[in-house]
């Protein structure tokens with residue numbers, strides 16, 4: 001992409017309304033613009049990151065055996081009356097009436113919709129287990145939308161739902177999602193800690209929030225220090241027994257605020273970490289909470305109907321953009337992990353009026369692949385170009401000027417470490433391939 005043509009409205013000034021660094025940088029780097037309170041337009045650069053995150057989430061869901069579908073954003077209120085949640089949900093739910101005076105709502109989550117799809121289409125225990133998910137926009141009329149997309153009203157969520165014949169099988173589905181969350185956040189360059197979370201009236205230990213440590217986070221973290229050092233399993237066999245992996249991660253003390261236990265914490269001494277963090281995911285086993293009132297049952301092995309056992313598994317896809325920036329930035333701007341970077345390389349032409357420099361840039365632009373490169377071909381001061389490149393945080397910068405070009409050399413800069421190296425154009429092509 002040529003920067004001269006790209007829609008990238010960066011800001012030099014820090015927007016006054018933004019209280020946390022990720023929000024400031026998302027506005028300054030031209031990733032999003034607010035449309036109304038908690039409702040955003042994703043500009044091309046931000047949208048590119050969002051799509052890359054979404055794709056990693058998708059790949060790890062699929063790998064764990066979940067199947068993607070797409071449910072609507074607008075849902076029927078009647079389904080929520082069946083589950084009993086229509087009145088309970090309160091003001092966070094955006095309620096809509098259509099021209100025929102029918103009650104609709106903008107989905108804040110999709111347990112009712114998926115349970116309805118399941119009950120109308122699945123008949124036998126032989127069709128179980130099933131994990132179904134979608135990546136869809138949600139709306140919650142948050143009292144205090146803030147921190148940009150971090151607590152939006154409209155936000156993108158991946159939500160998966162598991163259906164099993166009994167609790168033991170549901171535990172296996174839960175474990176598959178648990179491990180896939182470890183893998184997903186790791187690929188996103190994040191250290192996300194699973195905390196024991198409240199399961200409400202159902203009880204049990206089957207709910208975990210995945211939290212990324214950040215001082216600006218709105219969640220409280222209580223955990224054993226060793227959890228910060230744990231390494232995420234690679235090459236997982238999702239059909240095998242995942243319980244040992246889950247046990248390793250849940251064996252150490254780690255609790256969300258409402259689950260924390262002062263007496264247990266007192267025994268941990270220096271090993272206790274209390275910190276703040278951002279909730280990026282939440283998994284939940286809820287048994288027959290929806291399947292029982294909504295009549296989602298299958299014929300069991302003996303022909304008798306069995307009410308299915310369910311769980312749900314959310315990831316805040318749009319919130320992750322902010323969480324990644326909170327975890328990865330410096331005074332000059334964003335530092336994207338390679339896995340989510342909107343472009344791999346920023347190519348900086350220091351003198352567009354110089355034919356040899358521009359020719360070298362064009363051949364690098366082609367050679368590296370136009371869709372992987374953001375080519376700054378604007379007629380701007382070098383200082384402004386460097387500042388913009390650092391702000392938008394692409395992993396690599398390739399700086400090309402007349403002096404170097406005369407010797408066949410370019411400068412390669414690593415955004416994360418700041419290291420610079422003079423290398424030949426050929427080795428630049430090889431290194432960034």
Ligand code: ATP
Pocket residue numbers: 140142149150151152153154155156157279280281282314315316317318319
């Ligand atoms: P929070 O505690 O931050 O309000 P939640 O517990 O209400 O989140 P869940 O119902 O568990 O959220 O939804 C699953 C995931 O969706 C959350 O872990 C979070 O990453 C994301 N999410 C929830 N609310 C928002 C929001 N208002 N804006 C952006 N992402 C959100």
Ligand code: MG
Pocket residue numbers: none
């Ligand atoms: Mg909430």
Ligand code: MG
Pocket residue numbers: 279
């Ligand atoms: Mg929460």
Ligand code: MG
Pocket residue numbers: 209279281282
């Ligand atoms: Mg939650």
